[in-house]
Amino acid sequence: MDVRQQTSRQFLVSNWSLTDHIAEIGLVLAILAGITAILSGLGTQWGWWYFRTGIKLLRVGAISGAIAAVVSLGGVGSVVVRHERRATNVFAATAGILIGLLTVGIPWSWAHEAERLPSIHDITTDMINPPQFRAIIPLRVDAVNSAVYGGQEIASQQMRAYPDIRPLSLSVSPITAFNKALITAKNMNWRIIDSNTKEGRIEAVATTFWFGFKDDIVIRVTPEFKGSRVDIRSTSRVGRSDIGTNAERVRTFLKNMMKE
Numbered sequence: 001m002d003v004r005q006q007t008s009r010q011f012l013v014s015n016w017s018l019t020d021h022i023a024e025i026g027l028v029l030a031i032l033a034g035i036t037a038i039l040s041g042l043g044t045q046w047g048w049w050y051f052r053t054g055i056k057l058l059r060v061g062a063i064s065g066a067i068a069a070v071v072s073l074g075g076v077g078s079v080v081v082r083h084e085r086r087a088t089n090v091f092a093a094t095a096g097i098l099i100g101l102l103t104v105g106i107p108w109s110w111a112h113e114a115e116r117l118p119s120i121h122d123i124t125t126d127m128i129n130p131p132q133f134r135a136i137i138p139l140r141v142d143a144v145n146s147a148v149y150g151g152q153e154i155a156s157q158q159m160r161a162y163p164d165i166r167p168l169s170l171s172v173s174p175i176t177a178f179n180k181a182l183i184t185a186k187n188m189n190w191r192i193i194d195s196n197t198k199e200g201r202i203e204a205v206a207t208t209f210w211f212g213f214k215d216d217i218v219i220r221v222t223p224e225f226k227g228s229r230v231d232i233r234s235t236s237r238v239g240r241s242d243i244g245t246n247a248e249r250v251r252t253f254l255k256n257m258m259k260e
Helices: 003-020 022-045 051-081 087-116 152-161 174-187 245-259
Strands: 122-124 168-170 191-196 201-207 214-224 227-236
Touching: 022 051, 022 087, 051 087, 122 152, 122 245, 168 174, 168 245, 174 191, 174 201, 174 214, 174 227, 174 245, 214 245, 227 245
Parallel strands: none
Antiparallel strands: 122 227, 168 227, 191 201, 201 214, 214 227
16 A cells, blocks of 8 residues: 555545544534533622623523534534434434524524514503602612613603503402512512502512522502502613513513412
8 A cells, every 4th residue: 555545544534533523522512502501691690790791601602502503413414424323423413403502592582582672671560650669779779770760761662562561450459459469479489678568569579590680570559449450660670671571570470460
């Protein structure tokens, strides 16, 4: 065997060896991307870094996940081209694609919602006279967003995006409605800061699952005709857009109130 043939054979062997490991490389990249994405939120929640750093890490995880999915897809291609069906390669390639796409999919869906919804973070059932925070104000000392309602500009955006969010009217006494509201808030795992029966006011804090963002809630119960009216306001301490989180929280609370 001459030098040229030997070199060609070494290249082919090396090439096939690399091909054998494409699926595994894709899976490793996908796992690292997934870990980055998970830590982007948990690290923010645990106080390891500022939330903007967590958002940047989430983007890094998404880009890495996309690369991992492409590499894993190449692993599938190598299996098909070589007519091999080794279980380990097939599993690694499939897992790499799924993990990679999941890492990309979550932030992509958030970005899509952010484009579709208005950049607001303060949602209330009463946009003319929104419930006011009192007991929670000291907890918002380091909050980026103000606790003062944004007025007509915010109200008009809410009306266009969430026209279904309105006050809840109940045919029960204010004290009964207040107790129902308090039970509902507790069942939603909100941290109750204050519950003032005399003023018909409940204040609470909700913590988001992944990034651990603190969102503040105030519920107001007032007499209305022969029954009661329940208003609620939910606002974020940080972030220009809440990607619909506060609106969904208000909807869920009102639905649960009617079940109590």
